[in-house]
Amino acid sequence: MSRRDFVAVIFFAVVAVFLIFGALKMHPFGPVEGQDGFDAEMDDHIINNAQEETGASNTVTSVVFDYRGFDTLGEATVLFTAVAGVILVFRRLKK
Amino acid sequence: MIYNIPFIAVAALILIGLYTVIFKRNLIKIVIGITLIESGVNLFLITLGFRKDSVAPIFTSNPDVSQTMSLPVPQALTLTSIVIGVAVLALMLSFIVYIYRHYKTLDVRKVVGGDDE
């Protein structure tokens, strides 16, 4: 086992311990409002106001395109970037 | 404890991915590892959005609209993250195609180690 592998194993073990402890320390899956220190203030605001503010019945879409529309622009840009990158990589090198 | 099983699954998925990235030498396997980590993170995001006895946050012809709804923001975030993952995957695979064309190998030691000029 080389030195690099040894470092890698240690790194991996540390990450593993942290992640599993983190998983155990998280609030329980499927929490109930008001319990376990769980309070979905932001999401409740969206659920209660999305229809009146944006007119979309699909709350997720209203988040994607209205409340967090700027993220969606970024996301579309990421795809645009990837297309440009792939075409750039596979371009012809000679004119 | 039993309520944390989805989070443990997330941890397991991320760890498998990380293991693949760190210890495997094949470029394609490294990419698979990254997508595994990404699925782990996406799964984590989507599990955060669930609350007990909730339905999808969509006001369609659902008879009982007053039911608890799951959180919409994590779903939107997951959507964004999935698209970003696709973009990264496409770019990584095209790099691999080029690397294979140039070095005629997929072994990471021969590609990154060799400093040709």
Next chain:
Amino acid sequence: MSGMSKIVKTISNIAFPFVMIYGLYIIAHGHLTPGGGFQGGAVVASACAMILVAYGSVWTMGKIKEKRLSILESVGAISFIVLAFLGIFIITEGVFFKNFLANTNLMFGTTVAFQSTAANINTAGVIPLMNFAVGLKVIAGLFAIVLVMAYATSKIKEGKTK
């Protein structure tokens, strides 16, 4: 990559319009049902990818160049960002990404009451328009990625390098 057998070509010819319509439906109803521009665009792009697999990348590249797709994608992206910019310019006191059509009783401007379950496509302001823009972008973008990669790898198999 050369094309596949005649059976595959025929079946994909038949399936193509259905998948396409389904994808367009998902895009158009993004603000009412699960789905939206990205998901529907991915469905349509997979229909295009099916044609690509059936007929081979060289044939498809002869029919549609990646440059065209790249321009189509640009058009989608530009219409998306222009819709966002209109939020600044059209209404007073507007901001970037303002939903300037919602609740105005204009196009897509029907008001929706809280917890109403009546699905109405004429709602949600700029969201459907943005869905279409993103849908166009995703169709062109994903298809361009798949097409370019398939074409490039087919060249490798044939032993040619560009």
Next chain:
Amino acid sequence: MNDIISFISAHLPAFVVAVPLLGAFLTPLVSRIGDKSRNIFAIIITGLTSIFALLLANDVFTNGIRTYVFGGDYATGQTMVRILFEIDAMNAFMLIIAAILPFAAIVYSWGFMKEQTGLDKYYTLILLMTAGMLGMMMTGDMFNFFVFLEITSIASAALIAFWTNKGNAVAAAFKYIVISSIGALFVLFAIALYYGQYNALNMAVIADSIPVEMGFVDKIALVLLLAALAMKAAIAPMHMWLADAYGRAPSSVTVVLIGTTLASLYAGFRVIFTIHGNQLEQALNSWTIFGYEFSISLANMVGILLVALAVLSIFIGVFMALKQVDLKKMIAYTAVAEIGYMLLAVGAAIAVMGGDLEATAGYTALKGGIFHILNDALDIGLLFLVAGAVYYTAKQTSINKLGGLARNMKYTTVFFLIGLFAVSGLPPMNGFASKLMIYESTFQINPILSIVAILCSILLLAVFVKVFYSVFLGPKLPKFATAKEVPISMLIAMGIIACIIIFIGLFPDIVLQNVVTPAANALNDASSYIAAITGGI
């Protein structure tokens, strides 16, 4: 007219990101018209972006924190559901860097990239990189930060692989994208942890809701964020990608790449100072050993860690730079060392933090570190542009094969000399001003740090003098007899940066008082960043 000005100034934060994005989307259409119009279009778009960025920075320096909410108005104190940009003096400081580098890169590309193919995609990607970098520097929303991080890393990876005929460029790009996508996924995981805990994505709201006694999950999130951003900022143990990526990419791309690296570094500072600003002075652990009680606060721990990594970065950077034979790789390792200097100063400032920072040497260290961010961006940027010019003329960057270029490339030689003086911290240039502050303050904190910093700086000078001698001086080589000076656009790009370097070098006090000190104060003052969003202190 006044209406237009006030309209533009009201929407400046949106324009700064949206204009390069729109430009990137338009580039494929514009390049159908012709090559020249595309180049002019790219210059106009980056020029406009730079002007907007500088206007915004000026506005923030004079009027204080700016917020911009995308998609609607918001009442202070209401639940933050929308994405917002929040620009305080530190962000404005970073905006200055982001205004200079891409503009120089685009002007430079006109001559440098003339004979390449795929230029429409090249310009698209460089504009996207600029937009992503600006977004990273301004956003006040964690998830939005992740999205911009991905835009920048994907665009940079594609551009690093620009010279696809060299396999090692693609290999470097692959290495870069693997590192950066893992880093970005760590960031996303940390964001998800914060979201699960506090149901918020806004940086200020998260900072407000993290309790002073951090929970275990918060600690994991902090560690993940710092590790990922350190990876992206090329701090010592994770610096491997940087030398390859900087060295293999076209020089014009490298210049923008420096900006993205520094944006990651800024994000790291933002995480430490703002998001976890309330917990910094909180004791993490205390032990009782032989009756003595030891306690370590988060600030001590993070500070000591950063200083250790910084010293490692400086050592690795300088010693690896010594043994490089490739000019661009050598400058890349110098960049690692320079990042070490910034981190050394800021880490020392964090380590001594506690109570009133302004009274201690940590304040000078913080100012010096922040000042050095600007100086490093300019110095390393100029050196890379010179290396690109050498490549343009001689078609290679191996130090051993070059020689005697000074006779044919007078201006380039002068620019290299300016960069050399600046990067090794010699008096008339800007590097001296910030490095002096770093030496002075770290000497008060711990003399050993200061000695290490000075020694490594001298070694750096030695490295560059050697390079200067072997590349530009020496006998005239026959193969470079016909070598000509580079095109005028490349000289203009180098000239812009060189002028700014000389200006800062001659009048460091102006920059220090008007730009750096507000930035240091803003970074140190988390409560006003938070109060601008949540209201109340």
